[in-house]
Amino acid sequence: GENVEQHPSTLSVQEGDSAVIKCTYSDSASNYFPWYKQELGKGPQLIIDIRSNVGEKKDQRIAVTLNKTAKHFSLHITETQPEDSAVYFCAASTSGTYKYIFGTGTRLKVLA
Amino acid sequence: DAGVIQSPRHEVTEMGQEVTLRCKPISGHDYLFWYRQTMMRGLELLIYFNNNVPIDDSGMPEDRFSAKMPNASFSTLKIQPSEPRDSAVYFCASLTSGSNNEQFFGPGTRLTVL
Numbered sequence: 477g478e479n480v481e482q483h484p485s486t487l488s489v490q491e492g493d494s495a496v497i498k499c500t501y502s503d504s505a506s507n508y509f510p511w512y513k514q515e516l517g518k519g520p521q522l523i524i525d526i527r528s529n530v531g532e533k534k535d536q537r538i539a540v541t542l543n544k545t546a547k548h549f550s551l552h553i554t555e556t557q558p559e560d561s562a563v564y565f566c567a568a569s570t571s572g573t574y575k576y577i578f579g580t581g582t583r584l585k586v587l588a
Numbered sequence: 589d590a591g592v593i594q595s596p597r598h599e600v601t602e603m604g605q606e607v608t609l610r611c612k613p614i615s616g617h618d619y620l621f622w623y624r625q626t627m628m629r630g631l632e633l634l635i636y637f638n639n640n641v642p643i644d645d646s647g648m649p650e651d652r653f654s655a656k657m658p659n660a661s662f663s664t665l666k667i668q669p670s671e672p673r674d675s676a677v678y679f680c681a682s683l684t685s686g687s688n689n690e691q692f693f694g695p696g697t698r699l700t701v702l
Contacts, residue, residue, distance in 0.1 A: 508689050519592075519679050519693030520631070565631060574619050574683060575644060576691065578631040 478503040480568050482579025489556050490587050497582045499566035500548040506568040509549050510576070511540060514563045523564075524551070556586045592694035594680050600700045606668040609697045612661055613682030621691060622655055622665050623679040631679075637663065638685075670701045 479502040489495050501509075507528035512520035526533045526540045526549065533540050537556075542549040553560055563583050567576040593612040601607055613620045621636040635645040640657045648655070652671070657663040667674055677698050681691040 510690065512693075517695075519681075519695050521693065522690050525688070525690070569689060571689070574638075574685065574689060574691075575633065575636060576621075577633075580630040 478506060478568055478570075478577040480566060480577050480579040482566050482582060484582060485580065486583045486585070488585045488587060491556060491558060493556055495551075495553045495556055495560070495584055495586075497551045497564055497566070497584070498548060499550070499568075499579050500546075501568040501577075502547065503568065503570070504547065505570050507571055508569040509540070509542060510567050510569070511551050512565045512567065512578075514565065514581075516562075520565055553584075556584075558586050558588050560584060561586045592680055592682055592692055594678075594694035594697050596697060597695065598698050598700075600702065601670055602702050603671055604669045605701075606666065607670045607674075607699060607701075609665040609678050609680075609699070611663045611665070611680030611694060613663070613680070614684075614692055615661065617682035617684045617692070618660070619683045619685060619691075620657060620663050621681040621683075622663070623681065625677045625679060625696070626675075634665070667699075670699075672701045675699055675701050 482499045510525040513523045514520040537554045539552040563581045565581050566579040569576045595610045622634040624632045634647045635655045637657045655665045677696045679696045681693045683691045
């Protein structure tokens, strides 16, 4: 079955710097890759996603890149702000199953 | 829409007691997922339903766990008997097929088994 690995587990950056979180997946059939942000005491919330027919997607300060050959995808946050502090999860899924396999999460701390 | 609703938000019980967690998915969503979140194991998918029918329960840890979805607007996750190692945050999520695959999560139920 699918396995998703996520690194790093914790990440501290200075406000204004960039943050990068990386994930790898094992199942070549996976073709949908969402990223979720979880704030303290809340459920995860989708912040950006990418499908396998696209190499990169950007939404304001957030971007995701996908390398299908290497089976890895990354989340990039530029100009980080204190409110970006949270736990971020990557996931992999196959169209039609709607079943996500989540990575282990990255706790991002943005230092003011 | 109110989003996915879960109850209770917090549950404290003693080992051996029965625990029932409840979820109301977003209206019109035909998929419902139950997850368990712990520090050690992260977010684990326990079971998911499509049109009220269980599709994959391979993540259910053992027979003490059971889940039902009697109708499109309600699901329960039951643990009987509960054990301290069941302590975790349990999330319910829903989505609508034919959409962009986005799962919408509820606020979670924090379960503590003493």
